[in-house]
Amino acid sequence: MTTTDVVVIGGGQAGLAAGYHLRRKGLDFVILDAQNTAGGAWQHTWDSLHLFSPAGYSSLPGRLMPVQPGQEYPDAAHVVDYLSDYEQRYSLPVHRPVTVRAVHRDGTRLRVETDAADWSARAVVSATGTWWRPFLPAAPGRETFTGRQLHTTGYRRPSDFAGQRVVVVGGGNSGAQIAADLAAHDGIDLTWVTRRPPRFLADDIDGRALFDAATARRRALDEGRPDSGGVASLGDIVAVPPVRAARDAGLLRTRRMFERLVTDGIRWRDGTTAHADAVIWCTGFRPSLSHLAPLGLRGERGRIATDRTRAAGEPRLHLLGYGDWTGPASATLIGVGRPARDTAESVAGLLDG
Numbered sequence: 001m002t003t004t005d006v007v008v009i010g011g012g013q014a015g016l017a018a019g020y021h022l023r024r025k026g027l028d029f030v031i032l033d034a035q036n037t038a039g040g041a042w043q044h045t046w047d048s049l050h051l052f053s054p055a056g057y058s059s060l061p062g063r064l065m066p067v068q069p070g071q072e073y074p075d076a077a078h079v080v081d082y083l084s085d086y087e088q089r090y091s092l093p094v095h096r097p098v099t100v101r102a103v104h105r106d107g108t109r110l111r112v113e114t115d116a117a118d119w120s121a122r123a124v125v126s127a128t129g130t131w132w133r134p135f136l137p138a139a140p141g142r143e144t145f146t147g148r149q150l151h152t153t154g155y156r157r158p159s160d161f162a163g164q165r166v167v168v169v170g171g172g173n174s175g176a177q178i179a180a181d182l183a184a185h186d187g188i189d190l191t192w193v194t195r196r197p198p199r200f201l202a203d204d205i206d207g208r209a210l211f212d213a214a215t216a217r218r219r220a221l222d223e224g225r226p227d228s229g230g231v232a233s234l235g236d237i238v239a240v241p242p243v244r245a246a247r248d249a250g251l252l253r254t255r256r257m258f259e260r261l262v263t264d265g266i267r268w269r270d271g272t273t274a275h276a277d278a279v280i281w282c283t284g285f286r287p288s289l290s291h292l293a294p295l296g297l298r299g300e301r302g303r304i305a306t307d308r309t310r311a312a313g314e315p316r317l318h319l320l321g322y323g324d325w326t327g328p329a330s331a332t333l334i335g336v337g338r339p340a341r342d343t344a345e346s347v348a349g350l351l352d353g
């Protein structure tokens with residue numbers, strides 16, 4: 001077993017931002033990442049995915065994301081390059097591929113059990129994201145459908161569905177972007193299904209405004225002022241250029257949620273049906289926290305109760321990224337910097353004490 005002050009679990013953007021601030025605090029740490037290469041979830045998204053903010057609003061602490069030539073909104077490959085460069089530039093001690101299986105209490109320390117060597121640490125920062133835990137809602141008849149079913153995480157490109165009838169389920173950003181991707185491709189018969197009519201944000205709102213809204217909401221709540229509703233009050237779908245183009249061309253009409261899947265498609269409550277060769281579930285994610293199960297901290301919706309990023313039931317554990325519940329916009333590139341700094345401060349205070 002190897003000993004260190006801090007183990008960061010996950011080497012995506014959140015883990016790297018934590019590393020940046022832990023280094024500034026002069027702490028001894030490692031970052032353990034399950035991927036073979038740098039870039040976290042950005043290595044696995046669909047081919048046409050672009051950020052919903054310009055490069056200048058998509059940066060981690062210390063280093064601006066360079067502009068991608070010819071692209072106002074950089075693509076995922078550009079983010080992977082940026083993260084790869086980031087960890088090299090700051091010589092962050094990332095070990096990969098290493099999968100953390102479990103974190104255990106071990107006297108005054110935490111034992112981090114992995115598929116390689118185990119680590120003993122005084123503090124752990126979990127930054128494992130959500131991509132690895134796709135959420136699929138209960139759906140009657142799911143097992144009877146003989147076509148292909150996949151989640152957002154399995155979608156790559158429209159040509160994989162050439163000539164097919166495809167149902168996209170979900171009214172969030174992933175659903176809208178994948179529906180737009182498919183709709184723009186000739187020969188695909190698309191049905192986009194949402195629980196409520198899609199709520200597009202105003203065309204001039206991108207990730208910058210979302211970050212501001214999330215920050216303003218956090219500030220209001222911290223100061224005891226009424227909840228502004230944050231990002232959710234503005235809408236659900238950022239009208240990124242391909243979504244806007246498909247919507248304006250009338251290609252993004254939706255139908256209400258169906259009642260059940262049948263052998264060869266879907267059926268609505270009124271008995272009407274649609275044939276489908278594939279159903280793509282764009283129905284979100286849950287925090288990827290199974291490695292923390294031995295600590296017995298799980299709360300509602302698979303989350304762990306936190307005071308900012310520190311776990312309420314285990315002061316040696318911090319959670320970074322995942323969603324607004326660990327800091328405003330902490331699951332975004334620009335938003336994770338601040339909670340990462342707070343985390344490093346909190347860990348340093350703990351180790352000093």
Ligand SMILES: Cc1cc2nc3c(=O)[nH]c(=O)nc-3n(C[C@H](O)[C@H](O)[C@H](O)COP(=O)(O)OP(=O)(O)OC[C@H]3O[C@@H](n4cnc5c(N)ncnc54)[C@H](O)[C@@H]3O)c2cc1C
Pocket residue numbers: 009010011012013014015032033034035039040041042045050051052053058098099100101127128129130131132174207288291320321322331332333334
């Ligand atoms: C479709 C989509 C579009 C998005 N668009 C934007 C955008 O435009 N702008 C923006 O700022 N944000 C965007 N986001 C949100 C967010 O920036 C990304 O989800 C980002 O990948 C989150 O980074 P992360 O470091 O928290 O998690 P990840 O990128 O998932 O990194 C976590 C890392 O931890 C590793 N890991 C997981 N479990 C273990 C384990 N047990 N042991 C060891 N390692 C482990 C994973 O392999 C991974 O490398 C988008 C998200 C999605 C899903």
